[in-house]
Amino acid sequence: MKPFKKRHPFLFIGPAVALLTLFSLIPIVVAFVISFTDMNLKGLADWSAIGFVGLENYKELFSDSTFLKSIFNTFFYVIIGVPLVIICSLSVALLLNYGTGKIFNTFRAVYYMPSITNIIAVAVIWGYLYNTEYGLFNYLLSFLSVENIPWLEEPTIAKISLIILAVWKGIGINMIIFLAALQGIPKSYYEAAEMDGANRFQVLFQITLPLLRYATFFVTVTTLIGWMQFFEEPFVMTDGGPLDGTISVALFIYEEGFRFSEFGYAAAGSFVLFAMIILVTMIQFKFRKTDTEY
Amino acid sequence: MAATKNKSKVEKTIVLSIMLIGGILVSIPFIWMISSSFKPESEVLAIPPTIIPDNPTIENYINLFTNMNFAVYLRNTIIIVLFSFLGLLFNAMAGYGFAKYDFNGKEKLFYVVLATMMIPGQVTMIPVYLILNYMGLTNTMAGIILPGLAVAFSIFLFRQFMTTIPNDLLEAARLDGAGEFFIFFRLVMPIAKPIFAVQGILTFIAGWNSFLWPLIIANDESLYTLSVGLSLLQGQYANNYALQMAGAAFMVVPIIIIFAFFQKYIVEGFTMSGLK
Numbered sequence: 001m002k003p004f005k006k007r008h009p010f011l012f013i014g015p016a017v018a019l020l021t022l023f024s025l026i027p028i029v030v031a032f033v034i035s036f037t038d039m040n041l042k043g044l045a046d047w048s049a050i051g052f053v054g055l056e057n058y059k060e061l062f063s064d065s066t067f068l069k070s071i072f073n074t075f076f077y078v079i080i081g082v083p084l085v086i087i088c089s090l091s092v093a094l095l096l097n098y099g100t101g102k103i104f105n106t107f108r109a110v111y112y113m114p115s116i117t118n119i120i121a122v123a124v125i126w127g128y129l130y131n132t133e134y135g136l137f138n139y140l141l142s143f144l145s146v147e148n149i150p151w152l153e154e155p156t157i158a159k160i161s162l163i164i165l166a167v168w169k170g171i172g173i174n175m176i177i178f179l180a181a182l183q184g185i186p187k188s189y190y191e192a193a194e195m196d197g198a199n200r201f202q203v204l205f206q207i208t209l210p211l212l213r214y215a216t217f218f219v220t221v222t223t224l225i226g227w228m229q230f231f232e233e234p235f236v237m238t239d240g241g242p243l244d245g246t247i248s249v250a251l252f253i254y255e256e257g258f259r260f261s262e263f264g265y266a267a268a269g270s271f272v273l274f275a276m277i278i279l280v281t282m283i284q285f286k287f288r289k290t291d292t293e294y
Numbered sequence: 295m296a297a298t299k300n301k302s303k304v305e306k307t308i309v310l311s312i313m314l315i316g317g318i319l320v321s322i323p324f325i326w327m328i329s330s331s332f333k334p335e336s337e338v339l340a341i342p343p344t345i346i347p348d349n350p351t352i353e354n355y356i357n358l359f360t361n362m363n364f365a366v367y368l369r370n371t372i373i374i375v376l377f378s379f380l381g382l383l384f385n386a387m388a389g390y391g392f393a394k395y396d397f398n399g400k401e402k403l404f405y406v407v408l409a410t411m412m413i414p415g416q417v418t419m420i421p422v423y424l425i426l427n428y429m430g431l432t433n434t435m436a437g438i439i440l441p442g443l444a445v446a447f448s449i450f451l452f453r454q455f456m457t458t459i460p461n462d463l464l465e466a467a468r469l470d471g472a473g474e475f476f477i478f479f480r481l482v483m484p485i486a487k488p489i490f491a492v493q494g495i496l497t498f499i500a501g502w503n504s505f506l507w508p509l510i511i512a513n514d515e516s517l518y519t520l521s522v523g524l525s526l527l528q529g530q531y532a533n534n535y536a537l538q539m540a541g542a543a544f545m546v547v548p549i550i551i552i553f554a555f556f557q558k559y560i561v562e563g564f565t566m567s568g569l570k
Contacts, residue, residue, distance in 0.1 A: 008474045009400075012391030015384040017403065019444035024410040027421035034421070044427060092316065098309045109557050110317045113324065116549055118503040120521040121542035124528050125323045128330070128535045134339045136326055168320065176560070200305075229414050232506075236525070250416045257420045258510060270417040277414060 035267035043263070050264075057268035067269065069244050070252040073159060077248065078227045081163045085170045085223055086216070092171060093178035094208070108179070115172030123236035126165050127152075130237075152238055155245025162233045162246055169233075170226075174219045181215035182208070221284055228277050249273045327546065331355070331539040338536040354540035358527075361537075364544065366516060367523035374439060374508075374519060375501035381443030382497045386490065388444075389452025390482055394464065404453070411446045423510060437511045438519075442504065448493055455489040456482065491559040499549055520545050 034050075035057055037043070043050040061067050092111050096104055114122075129136050130151035138148045151161045185208065193203050209216075231250035234240055240247035240255065247255075250273065257266030325345075330338050331354055333347040358364040392404050422441050423432070431437035459482060467477050483490065505521035512518055518526065524541045531537050553560075 009391045009395035009397045011474075012395070012478070013388040013403075016388035016444040016449055017407065019381075019384070019440070020407060020410055020446060022425065023422050023441040023444070024413060024418055024446070025406070027418040027425065028413060030421035030424060031417050034424075044424070095309055095313050095316070099306065103310070105557070107313050107317050109554060111320055112557065112560075113550060113553065114320060116499050116503075116553055118505070118521050118524075118542075118545045118549070120505055120524045120528070121327075121545045122323075124524060124538045124542040125327045127528070128538065129323060129326060131535075134341070134343075134535070136322070136343065139341065139343060168323075171320075225414075229416060231416070250414075253416045254419070258423075263420050263424065266420055267417075270414070270420070274414055274417050 031267045031270060034264050035271055037264045039264040041261040057265050058272070060265070061269055061272060066244055066247065067252055070247045070249045073246060074228060074230060074248045076159055077163060077230045078224065081166055082223050082227050084163070084167050085174060086219060088167060089171045089174035090178050093175045093182055096179055097182040111175055112172035114169045117169070119232045119236055122165070122169060127237065130161060153242055155242055158238055158242060158246050162237060165237070166230070166233050170223070174223060177219055178212065178215055181212050185211050217288055221281060224280060224284070225277055228273070228280065324546070327539045327542050330536055331543045333536050335534055335536050354536050355544065357537055358541055358544060362523060362527055363515060364523060367518050367520045370517060371502060371520045373435065374504055375498055377439045378442065378497050378501035381445070382448065382493055384443060385445055385448040386452045386486070387478065388449045390456050390478060392449070392453045393456035394459070407446050407449055426511065432511055433513045433517065435517060438508050438517065441507060451493065452489060455486055459485055488559065491556065495552065495556045495560060498552065502549060
């Protein structure tokens with residue numbers, strides 16, 4: 001009876017852990033190994049054709065102008081997009097937290113909807129909205145006598161168009177996290193503030209926002225990690241164009257890996273991205289520590 | 295008193311109007327999608343555009359099934375969703391295993407599971423493809439389904455919830471002679487209904503929307519999912535926006551309906567997971 005009983009935990013965790021090992025842990029090792037090789041389509045069919053190249057892939061990456069451009073673009077997305085998403089989702093959460101009832105629940109659903117909408121459907125709809133000639137946006141802007149904007153045809157404007165789209169899609173999930181945090185703030189804090197005669201803005205800046213510090217930190221870290229891997233929007237909307245104007249690091253890796261079948265080179269790129277993500281996340285945790293000492 | 299009430303009424307009106315304007319801005323893409331999907335091809339490019347179609351038609355929706363193989367894509371998508379529920383069961387079982395059993399190396403193994411959450415998808419994407427290729431699973435349904443079954447974050451949430459189930463309850467059931475799997479399916483699962491509800495919805499949405507992996511693995515059109523099919527449609531009928539909008543609506547509306555019914559569980563789920 002005893003030995004049989006001991007097997008149970010492994011029967012329960014077995015399937016999931018085996019799948020994670022096969023599709024998350026082993027791949028990390030594989031990726032690391034092949035990032036030092038010249039593995040490509042030939043190597044896929046015949047392993048003896050794979051050659052060890054040392055750090056060659058990594059060196060090549062940093063002299064590859066497309067890769068450098070993708071790093072620039074990724075930082076462009078992150079620096080503009082992340083603060084925008086956080087401010088928008090926090091504002092929406094504050095609005096939704098103002099009251100309860102059917103209206104507020106309905107609006108919560110409305111603001112959440114973009115985040116669960118399929119990315120291809122998003123691309124199809126926004127591609128139509130952004131269309132220079134027939135798109136709704138340019139039509140509406142024509143009332144303000146704004147000339148037709150080439151939403152997706154000019155490198156810098158295209159980047160901003162993708163950010164608008166990604167902010168629209170990104171509000172939902174962060175808003176829910178802020179909302180959960182807001183609902184966790186004890187009512188007595190607000191009552192005490194009201195008794196002390198604090199006005200709305202004092203309550204917001206002296207009580208609500210400081211108490212949201214943990215939620216804000218969580219949202220900032222996860223949003224930053226997500227935006228550093230900015231991929232779907234340029235992939236489905238612009239394919240990295242025009243003139244590599246919207247290509248991100250993640251899209252660069254995908255293109256090298258699956259369009260050009262340069263598996264080794266792409267794997268090296270993915271480790272550079274991984275290192276960047278770890279670095280940025282570590283910096284955030286460091287800043288947070290100095291922050292709480294006050 | 296009357297003054298404060300008046301003030302709060304004004305305030306409430308302001309809040310509601312900001313919310314309404316924001317809500318309209320956020321929903322423009324959806325409204326435009328629905329409206330355009332019922333327009334005939336000629337009307338969809340008309341300037342000025344019409345908000346309510348002059349000659350509403352469901353022809354676009356019919357074309358999805360006659361000109362394109364949307365029935366096949368729908369079938370494949372449903373298969374993926376069904377199997378992702380099997381994955382959900384695996385995650386729940388693992389969460390339960392980590393929460394309620396003691397075995398050597400449990401803590402370490404759990405940390406390894408959590409660590410897999412931090413690996414960016416771009417790092418594992420290529421090796422997973424190579425592994426599936428080695429196993430001969432490229433261009434098969436199994437190759438599309440398998441990599442997405444186990445989700446570390448889901449295991450984590452199940453574990454968090456299941457640690458709150460009292461041990462005495464499980465012990466009592468064991469004394470009554472219940473087997474471990476009987477306990478899991480008949481006792482634990484009903485108690486864990488709220489977390490199953492949240493995870494169930496999120497799993498459905500993820501399965502229904504799955505795009506990148508099917509695109510990488512599937513070469514035959516017979517394995518395409520709705521989103522891969524929609525992206526094919528976007529390429530083939532680049533200028534037929536009415537048809538494109540119908541395809542998009544066909545993907546989006548079911549999710550909106552499901553979400554409208556279950557949104558309360560999603561919000562509760564996030565509160566439950568303790569992200570405060």
